[in-house]
Amino acid sequence: AQTVTQSQPEMSVQEAETVTLSCTYDTSESDYYLFWYKQPPSRQMILVIRQEAYKQQNATENRFSVNFQKAAKSFSLKISDSQLGDAAMYFCAYRSEGSQGNLIFGKGTKLSVKP
């Protein structure tokens, strides 16, 4: 069975600085998708970024980018120019290519942004 591990329960960053959140996963599959979701205090789950495993190029969405290392099964999220609104729980998630679509989540990293 696939597992997702986020080893940093909490992280802190100064406003305008850069922070990297770690995620590793375990799978024997070669085709899959990886995601980062943001959960602010409102508890709404917001998709931040996604990566298809067959793509070598790292995904980027504005200030958010990933470092996808397929061989190492690592999928870290980099947030540049951190803003106060980035403060939230961040969850890494995995989905098999051949699955019905259900996501497997890590336990999350709580990010604080200091003004």
Add this chain to the structure above:
Amino acid sequence: NAGVMQNPRHLVRRRGQEARLRCSPMKGHSHVYWYRQLPEEGLKFMVYLQKENIIDESGMPKERFSAEFPKEGPSILRIQQVVRGDSAAYFCASSPWGGSYEQYFGPGTRLTVT
């Protein structure tokens, strides 16, 4: 296009009562997923439904929990004889087709069992 709707947002039940959680998917979406988030945990998959069909219920507890997605109306997650351990946030997500990597989440229902 309205997003995924869930109601109620907060639900308080006494032990032994029934809880009914509703999820209305986005317009045009016929696939619904339910997830449960225990305190300090990530979301865990419970069940995947299409209209009138349960496709995957591998994450559902064997007893007291059931789900449906009728031809008309919202998807319902039903918990009978609730216990304190059922206290959690329950999220539903919808997608336009099964296997789509894009799942749109609702705001969740926070269930508290007293």
